[in-house]
Amino acid sequence: MARVSNKLKNSLEGALAGGGDPATSPLYVFGPFMTVIMASGAARIIFGGSIWLAVITIMVVSAMYRLVMQWVTDGSGGSGLCEEEFGGWAVKVNAAITFIEYTLTFLVSMAAMVTFIADRFPVLNQEIIGMQYRSLVAIGLSVFTGWLVNRGPKMAARTFGPATAGVLMLLWMMILATLFRTGFHLPALSHEAFIPPNLHFTIAGYVRILAVMTGIEVFANLVAAFAGTPQQKSRKAFQSLLIIMSTTAATMLIIGPAIFVFSDPAIKDVSVFTQTMDQLLPDPLPYLGSLVGIFVLMSASAASAQGLQNLALGLKERHYIPRIIGDLNRHEVADKPVWLEVGIVCFCFLVFGTHEETYLALYAAGVFILLSMTGWAVTQRLVREISNQFSIHKIALIAGTGVAALLTTGATLIIFEERFLEGAWTYLILIPILYAAFSYFRRHIGAPSPEMDYLGHIDSALLAGFGFGQTSFRDYAAQNNDNGPVKLSWMPEPILPGQGLTRSINIQHIATLLDGSDNAAQALPMAQFICETTGAQITLLSASTRYLEGSETQSETDLYLCSVAEKIHAAGIQVNCAIRSESPAEATLKLVDEMGVDMVVVTTRGSSGEKNWLREGLSSKLVHLLDIPILLVQVFESGAPEAPHIGRILVALDGSAFAEQLLPYARLFAKQFDCELMLICVPAVPESEKYRASASVIRTIRSQAENNMRKYLDSVAKSLRAEGLTIQTVVTGSYPARTIVDVGKREGVDLIMISSQGRGGLDLLFMGSVAQQVVQLTDSPVFIIPINKELAG
Numbered sequence: 001m002a003r004v005s006n007k008l009k010n011s012l013e014g015a016l017a018g019g020g021d022p023a024t025s026p027l028y029v030f031g032p033f034m035t036v037i038m039a040s041g042a043a044r045i046i047f048g049g050s051i052w053l054a055v056i057t058i059m060v061v062s063a064m065y066r067l068v069m070q071w072v073t074d075g076s077g078g079s080g081l082c083e084e085e086f087g088g089w090a091v092k093v094n095a096a097i098t099f100i101e102y103t104l105t106f107l108v109s110m111a112a113m114v115t116f117i118a119d120r121f122p123v124l125n126q127e128i129i130g131m132q133y134r135s136l137v138a139i140g141l142s143v144f145t146g147w148l149v150n151r152g153p154k155m156a157a158r159t160f161g162p163a164t165a166g167v168l169m170l171l172w173m174m175i176l177a178t179l180f181r182t183g184f185h186l187p188a189l190s191h192e193a194f195i196p197p198n199l200h201f202t203i204a205g206y207v208r209i210l211a212v213m214t215g216i217e218v219f220a221n222l223v224a225a226f227a228g229t230p231q232q233k234s235r236k237a238f239q240s241l242l243i244i245m246s247t248t249a250a251t252m253l254i255i256g257p258a259i260f261v262f263s264d265p266a267i268k269d270v271s272v273f274t275q276t277m278d279q280l281l282p283d284p285l286p287y288l289g290s291l292v293g294i295f296v297l298m299s300a301s302a303a304s305a306q307g308l309q310n311l312a313l314g315l316k317e318r319h320y321i322p323r324i325i326g327d328l329n330r331h332e333v334a335d336k337p338v339w340l341e342v343g344i345v346c347f348c349f350l351v352f353g354t355h356e357e358t359y360l361a362l363y364a365a366g367v368f369i370l371l372s373m374t375g376w377a378v379t380q381r382l383v384r385e386i387s388n389q390f391s392i393h394k395i396a397l398i399a400g401t402g403v404a405a406l407l408t409t410g411a412t413l414i415i416f417e418e419r420f421l422e423g424a425w426t427y428l429i430l431i432p433i434l435y436a437a438f439s440y441f442r443r444h445i446g447a448p449s450p451e452m453d454y455l456g457h458i459d460s461a462l463l464a465g466f467g468f469g470q471t472s473f474r475d476y477a478a479q480n481n482d483n484g485p486v487k488l489s490w491m492p493e494p495i496l497p498g499q500g501l502t503r504s505i506n507i508q509h510i511a512t513l514l515d516g517s518d519n520a521a522q523a524l525p526m527a528q529f530i531c532e533t534t535g536a537q538i539t540l541l542s543a544s545t546r547y548l549e550g551s552e553t554q555s556e557t558d559l560y561l562c563s564v565a566e567k568i569h570a571a572g573i574q575v576n577c578a579i580r581s582e583s584p585a586e587a588t589l590k591l592v593d594e595m596g597v598d599m600v601v602v603t604t605r606g607s608s609g610e611k612n613w614l615r616e617g618l619s620s621k622l623v624h625l626l627d628i629p630i631l632l633v634q635v636f637e638s639g640a641p642e643a644p645h646i647g648r649i650l651v652a653l654d655g656s657a658f659a660e661q662l663l664p665y666a667r668l669f670a671k672q673f674d675c676e677l678m679l680i681c682v683p684a685v686p687e688s689e690k691y692r693a694s695a696s697v698i699r700t701i702r703s704q705a706e707n708n709m710r711k712y713l714d715s716v717a718k719s720l721r722a723e724g725l726t727i728q729t730v731v732t733g734s735y736p737a738r739t740i741v742d743v744g745k746r747e748g749v750d751l752i753m754i755s756s757q758g759r760g761g762l763d764l765l766f767m768g769s770v771a772q773q774v775v776q777l778t779d780s781p782v783f784i785i786p787i788n789k790e791l792a793g
Contacts, residue, residue, distance in 0.1 A: 049193025
């Protein structure tokens with residue numbers, strides 16, 4: 001059977017797949033532009049100056065992206081180049097601005113769409129209870145669009161797929177109608193546009209019309225979507241860019257003068273684009289054009305929502321956001337970011353209204369921040385190359401990209417200067433907040449595996465304009481051609497075992513928490529078994545804020561602990577008792593410090609009978625507070641086994657130095673209990689049905705990850721076997737918690753050893769914990785070692 005390729009075959013397919021956002025911008029940028037220049041008193045002079053400045057900017061920025069497409073072919077585009085040139089901070093800044101831009105794309109596109117609807121139904125401009133009807137329509141359509149996108153890319157593709165083709169047809173139909181009606185007349189270019197007092201208005205018009213460049217960066221990300229060699233891919237992607245941006249330039253140079261002649265920006269109930277369309281096209285084509293405009297603008301809103309889904313997946317894999325935000329719904333898409341975006345959009349419509357000019361300057365500002373970063377990254381790359389090998393050609397390229405960087409940076413500064421008090425200031429607050437949030441979660445979750453970091457790098461580069469129904473860039477970036485073997489741009493480095501085995505530890509003092517309940521008492525057989533085997537002493541601790549010195553409750557607790565201590569002492573174990581009038585977690589922390597406790601043994605349930613880590617139970621608090629091992633003993637209705645046995649231990653490793661802190665304890669237990677160690681690694685590779693990557697790509701990535709992990713486990717096992725220990729190694733599964741529990745049950749292990757980052761409170765709620773899930777799912781005792789905070793730092 002012939003294999004069906006999801007790759008783009010030619011530049012037209014690429015233009016239709018990636019051109020949705022930039023193709024729609026001419027529909028709404030002329031209104032704010034015309035309003036500004038008409039206030040100058042020299043509108044015709046300023047019109048030509050602003051238009052030609054914008055066309056020149058499109059040309060130099062497009063040429064700059066030709067270089068980006070040649071250098072970066074893995075789908076990460078301008079953001080990937082910025083990360084290469086500027087480092088990790090650029091990733092977080094790009095992600096922060098991209099999140100803001102997706103929301104503004106939704107806002108601007110939905111507002112422009114409602115304007116197109118109101119052009120044909122002016123009644124929507126009337127008010128009810130101080131709010132225009134169009135605001136209610138915009139909110140309803142925003143919720144509908146969010147719901148549709150959250151039902152999966154296929155649903156969105158069937159609904160919005162032809163939108164880009166429709167808007168391109170509309171624009172070229174209007175270009176031909178303009179040529180037929182008025183002839184070929186380019187905007188006049190006069191030097192008077194660039195001298196005071198006209199210069200201010202020329203620049204103001206320029207920065208508003210530059211919104212036509214929104215979405216141009218998507219074509220750099222589209223490179224990996226094409227079939228062929230890297231050179232062929234970059235060429236096709238650039239040709240796709242030329243199709244869209246040449247249409248945009250032609251619209252500005254040919255339709256622009258017609259809009260200047262046929263429209264009146266003083267007419268607020270009908271947009272200047274619709275006024276011009278009514279003049280140029282015979283009935284019923286203007287009404288069909290309005291339908292196309294509505295359709296494509298809704299598709300742009302939907303595309304921004306889908307782009308946000310992809311961004312969330314990429315950031316989740318790179319550990320920049322908590323996993324709960326990027327979790328997939330039953331339609332296999334990340335719905336929470338979309339509903340967050342829809343909520344923000346609806347709030348803005350309620351408070352600030354639905355006129356696109358309200359948001360357009362902010363929208364353009366974010367775009368040009370990203371374009372500026374890319375421009376300076378390209379320039380820096382060229383400067384570095386010319387320092388290694390001088391050439392006149394590269395000097396010319398540096399000059400060109402320098403002009404592009406200066407133009408985009410200048411436009412950014414002008415937008416911020418003009419619109420600072422009208423909302424541009426929000427970037428100065430939102431970007432640092434998002435940057436700090438990404439840094440916080442990355443630091444607390446920890447760095448991802450190289451495999452997931454690479455995949456997240458590609459997914460976070462997916463931009464809204466990539467269109468609907470395409471497979472993920474994970475698929476495209478991983479394949480060099482349709483028929484050849486699958487290859488990855490990133491290749492994993494061999495992992496070597498760390499220094500965990502060099503540590504020597506002893507367990508000489510154990511603490512066990514008791515509250516008088518049968519549940520808590522089920523920890524005693526295991527604690528006593530460990531003490532008998534290792535020769536450790538034990539301290540029985542009972543703590544409660546209800547205890548008062550000399551009270552009846554404390555006396556009863558004292559008698560209970562004494563009776564338990566006598567039984568343990570009869571087995572030849574040194575026993576201490578402690579009663580504290582404070583919370584059990586705080587009392588345990590103080591006891592550990594005061595008495596040098598080496599390990600705490602506690603059951604997963606106490607007197608409350610609840611086993612729920614998210615409710616901040618005692619076991620969760622102990623893992624959060626302590627830096628010594630905690631052995632969590634499961635509670636059974638039938639009671640604890642009278643004679644615990646440890647014959648096989650499952651040790652969960654992931655190749656990190658954090659997890660290797662388990663190894664000294666695993667070696668000690670293996671020697672003390674004369675038991676077998678089973679070392680397990682679960683490769684952190686996504687499943688194809690979850691992440692929309694092809695089965696062949698997933699198999700390749702999984703194979704590389706598994707080989708990497710096997711080499712690592714073999715090295716660890718070799719060191720342990722040299723000490724006479726019996727070792728098995730297992731590399732399997734995709735979901736760590738479920739795999740660990742299933743293997744433990746299948747192999748009949750008596751103890752599971754795992755590390756934990758010791759999260760509590762909101763950290764635990766947002767980020768979750770593999771250790772938490774293992775404790776909740778397994779019936780085996782779980783030995784948890786909190787990650788050493790000094791090592792983690």
